Amino acid sequence: MTVRVLVVDDQDLFRGGFAMILSAQADMTVVGEAADGVEAVEKAEALNPDVVVMDIRMPRSDGVTATAAICARTTAKVLVLTMFDTDEYVYAALHAGASGFLLKDARRDELVQAVRVVAAGDALLSPAVTRRLIAGLTEPGRPRPELANRLGCLTDRELDTLRELARGQSNAEIARALTVSEHTVKTHVSTVLSKLALRDRVQAVVFAYEAGLVIPGRDHS
Template identity: 50%
Template sequence: MTIRVVLADDQPLVRTGLRVLITDAPDIEVAGEAGTGREAVTLTRETRPDVVLMDIRMPDLDGIEATRIITAGADTASARVLVLTTFDDDDHVYGALRAGASGFLVKDMAIDDILTAIRVVAAGDALIAPSVTRRLIADFAVRPDPAPAARSLNGVVTEREREVLTLVGRGLSNGEIAAELSISAATAKAHVARLFTKLGARDRVHLVIMAYEAGLVAPPN
């Protein structure tokens, strides 16, 4: 199965580089290119891609709002948005995740890492570049005390599910969660699946956000 990708970036040189990169991958193809956020929304409706590589800072409509429209639209919600960011854009990470982005790429990432990210997101998982994750955690560190949100999980998740959500918030994979809790990988996966259902999470990134907002994971000092 070929993964179809829309490239949304206001810099033609960036789009050209990404197109050349993707063209060399046998399982990924470019479905179209957009130079503004509004063009990205329109192109997503027209081409129904699997993934949209979305820059944040674009004219007409920024990447965050374009992401919100795409992930909320009945005719576009099947597309997964993978945001392209630079260090200067990282302050917008939280807003884009809340808008429905499934992952983040830093523009200077290695070629193989970018292709891997596209495949991971297309498969329904989520991915955030480590440098962006650090900034995301730092963002939570300056937010108000999230303790009241923690109480909202009472009666919603079990104690074991709370433990699993905490580990998801720390960035652990299902296999790592299994090892940490001395349970099987299948059991860990089942707990994560139940968290998706109970909390209405879109993907693993959304669970990470919920873990921080619930006060289950404390940002580092």
């Protein structure tokens, strides 16, 4: 399957470079480019990309606002690329519906792999920000009651799966930790997302911390 990609960045150099790298992949096609958030939303609706590679700081409409609109109006997954390794931007983008976050200084192979991961329905955060981001923005010992109450719809094994997922574990690592098959893990993850009405694994990680299922500083491996 060929992944259809829309590249969004207000800087021509970055936008052209990303487009060139992704277009060179046999399994990817860059269907369009946009220079700001407004254009990004328009082209996402018109071109039906699988993945939108999204900058954060742009004129007219920023990447967070554009991400929220694209996730609400289309089936495209959003991979946020930025030079700003600051928690506020990452957290805002995740809450807007982004499925991945990668710094612009990532290697080209990391960018390509990130697009593939997001296109496949998984989620990706830069290792530099993953648990530090979520843990740092969640008050230790102060879960949100309305979210904690929703955990009651999960079985014990589904809770275990969500807990491991929130610790940054891959399906293979979760399977080893719970002594089950990877297929079973995928089933549990899918069920957790469905029961909690979450878009993807990134939102599940955020939910687990905010609901108090995983305690910052205590559950890091």
